[in-house]
Amino acid sequence: MPDTSRIKHTKLTSRIMPAREAAALIRDGMVIGASGFTRSGDSKAVLPALAQIAESERIRITLMTGASLGQGTDGALATAGAIAMRLPFQSDPVMRTIINQGGLPYIDENLSETAAHIRNGFLPPIDIAIIEAASIDADGSIVPTTSVGNSAIFVQQAKSVIVEINQAVPVEIRGIHDVFLPEDPTGRAILPITEVWQRIGQDVIACDPEKIAAIVFTNQKDSPAETTSDNAAADAIASHLLHFFEQEIAVGRLTRSLRPIQAGIGKIADAVLSGLAQGDFEHLTMYSEVLQDSTFRLIDSGKMDFASGSSVTLSDDCYQRVFADFEHYRHKILLRPQDITNAAEVIQRLGIIAINTALECDIYGNVNSSHISGSHIVNGIGGSADFAQNSYLSIFVTESVAKAGRISRIVPMVTHVDHSEHDVDVIVTEQGLADLRGMSPRQKAQAILRHCVHPDYHDVLSDYFERACRRGGHTPHALEEAFRLHTNLAETGSMKGRVLMDAAE
Amino acid sequence: MPDTSRIKHTKLTSRIMPAREAAALIRDGMVIGASGFTRSGDSKAVLPALAQIAESERIRITLMTGASLGQGTDGALATAGAIAMRLPFQSDPVMRTIINQGGLPYIDENLSETAAHIRNGFLPPIDIAIIEAASIDADGSIVPTTSVGNSAIFVQQAKSVIVEINQAVPVEIRGIHDVFLPEDPTGRAILPITEVWQRIGQDVIACDPEKIAAIVFTNQKDSPAETTSDNAAADAIASHLLHFFEQEIAVGRLTRSLRPIQAGIGKIADAVLSGLAQGDFEHLTMYSEVLQDSTFRLIDSGKMDFASGSSVTLSDDCYQRVFADFEHYRHKILLRPQDITNAAEVIQRLGIIAINTALECDIYGNVNSSHISGSHIVNGIGGSADFAQNSYLSIFVTESVAKAGRISRIVPMVTHVDHSEHDVDVIVTEQGLADLRGMSPRQKAQAILRHCVHPDYHDVLSDYFERACRRGGHTPHALEEAFRLHTNLAETGSMKGRVLMDAAE
């Protein structure tokens, strides 16, 4: 039963309708801005209904979101051929396959940038916004649920708005959001955040009630985060990082509160953050994108005071725990639009320590976080570059190998660059930690070879580096064999297939 | 004769000494922070004297500057073996050769970042700052000359300071500088610039007079900028860009004042900026790094109201003209520290149009601005990424070919990534302009192939793209032949050496 008390603007109750009816408002060719960030606060009913409609009717939309959706929605829409263009992030295995087949144009964007691109008219104007809400205020304002993402800009710019009121989310969630819409880049407002817990906006998304074309009731939890199973590599990485932080504290560059932390998605980053609970820290804070289980583990351990993000994406267990005792957590977290969580200005001012995951790194410290063998996308760049470029310290974590050792994640040259060596300060694998600050490219290579590479690949990588150095260059390469490990992999199923030595001059 | 009236702190006149004596204060192993940005406002006497001393004595220093030095100083120091480490930018042909031979570790840094790296203790502490000045105030404050660069942070952090008073620079230069030192990144100050002409600091570099260990008098102009000879490619690029701006004005995204412009170094960027004088613009402004001849041409044409930068780097002719009529120009320009001119925060807030030069671009819109064939550095990344990443519109210009057509500057995959596709909105060659906004990688490739590629290379690049697409991927590549054009060049002296078709599947 729809709990109409969640709609304080009583006239709007007349717009309550079934999901399928609301989905029918979406026409072929429309541009849709939908809530949802890393599986949280996404449309549970209207987009899935649209996918169903699209199975029998021709309907293809441009779909913008905050970041990835849960519920398999992206996969269902892609399978139904309902997507003409997708941005700025996805992580759905089915959609990913279709993108890589060339069946779906995808704009993989820095998550900070979509709002500005919309505002600047670099993207097509939004027809309909679909926003998951906990409730609607008397003036039409929308109380978001477990994410903010791009919802505020979507509501502001859309011609009409479909609200999904999710009764599975307690109305008490109201108050954890801080919604600020910066103005146009010409004379755009200063973002006056100088502390992670500072509020600069409203706790709701302002919305003209006339724009609300439909209200759909749902009662369904977010897709749970994938839980991290025990991972020896992650533990080793966490311990290298703890040791590094201890050294930084010892020389006086950091205190026991470190600096505000951002931790990216991926198995390792979450595990590493949990690892901080083992360290001798106090009054930690986060200024991040996604608040994961690890955030709440740190809060529970008493070591973290506050966490700012754009979504909470939790395992089932953690979700239960947090919402069962929400009053305990509500003053310790804040959810903001992703152009605020990821704003260069704020990240620089706060002096963030950014911890993100690499798919592969090269010996000179360039990082690939998105494309397997340079061609096939996994998820996308997400917010990783927003943080890597502007942080006080940009750390990338990765296991030194993948696929049972058949792939070295440290390579001569990355096949795709998401983060150039200028934006990578520290690389950590289970083998060790390379602190690249204050180093030239050749010095970086020596540090990465010494500390990060898996022993199985040490000789082949050192040999490449030495021979390339003999040819000269600031960043020595031998282009004809820079991707030899990758072509080995393609030909033989393992990077070990043939050794680079074959190509020795 | 030293004009001691330029030293208002009269006691300091006792520190006047010959350059060689001041240079002798510099000891082996020291860290030196020297003024100088794109050949302007650099040490004319002390660093050259040091190079001479180093020819006979073992003395190796870490040398930090704003950006490149003039006078062949970097080359002389490198040849004398006087440099243990150089950062953050250089453009000297002799030094470049030694760097590429592996004879000199060079940290090629984003120009915005050096000050923060110093402040954060990521770089070794500075022993001596060498600063070119027009005069010294009664309280010891230093009036800079034709650049600000990193001079303020160097003076603040150095144990002692050597001032070079350059009598070739008129004392009337005082007042065009705006020196602001932000605080530590934890709780670092907001940079409150919301208009290009806004002052936020002092017109001098504060300096404890006790720190001034030596004063050296010089009387020598900056090395002149290389003048741009007539260049048909640059004219064509300028005309494509004018047409593009007209279209943006027509659809209402820009006005006839455009937005504040940044124009990078390189022959093409300067020529393109001059080309704006042909357009129907008014009240243009610049928020850039280097103010070049083109800036003053635009001011003279009445189309530009104001230009903010970190240095003025002019040809001899233009230098004469500007300093002969300095009162006319003084209220139209402002020189700031490079962490302010290149601050992400300010660049984003002002909504800059950034125009930088590419050495090569790939079909997906990634740009290499620094490394020939991925190995050999030309200059460095400079401020190009600071602007490309944070601008409203990031434009890269380049001729479609180099070396009389033997090199295509559009390639399947760049051999070094300074700017990822996320930070490149528009690519312009003399062939045409590709507007990449709102496009997926495959769409970008189609636009670049259609508009930017030289006809001689069109087939080979289209063929690569089509065959790569058949293999699949979000950003389709065929790794074993991604650098075939470059290996052709290495083997045969031309990218046309062998065609990619040979490798057709």
Ligand SMILES: CC(C)(COP(=O)(O)OP(=O)(O)OC[C@H]1O[C@@H](n2cnc3c(N)ncnc32)[C@H](O)[C@@H]1OP(=O)(O)O)[C@@H](O)C(=O)NCCC(=O)NCCS
């Ligand atoms: C980089 C990223 C994909 C890592 O996520 P993850 O879940 O830890 O991924 P894995 O390391 O397990 O790798 C994913 C898959 O690629 C494979 N893989 C990993 N590295 C590889 C490599 N170098 N070459 C080929 N395959 C590789 C893995 O084996 C795995 O395959 P499987 O699922 O078939 O076992 C993820 O962090 C990401 O999308 N990052 C970009 C966005 C981002 O960083 N956002 C941060 C701000 S929130």
Ligand SMILES: CC(C)(COP(=O)(O)OP(=O)(O)OC[C@H]1O[C@@H](n2cnc3c(N)ncnc32)[C@H](O)[C@@H]1OP(=O)(O)O)[C@@H](O)C(=O)NCCC(=O)NCCS
């Ligand atoms: C990219 C950059 C080097 C271009 O400068 P430029 O003076 O226009 O350089 P050119 O295009 O003439 O190229 C320089 C040399 O490299 C050669 N070259 C150019 N592209 C090449 C390519 N793709 N492969 C091989 N050689 C190439 C040219 O032929 C020329 O050689 P030559 O001097 O022997 O004739 C310069 O803009 C730069 O250093 N940029 C990085 C810093 C920056 O952008 N700062 C901006 C903020 S101020």
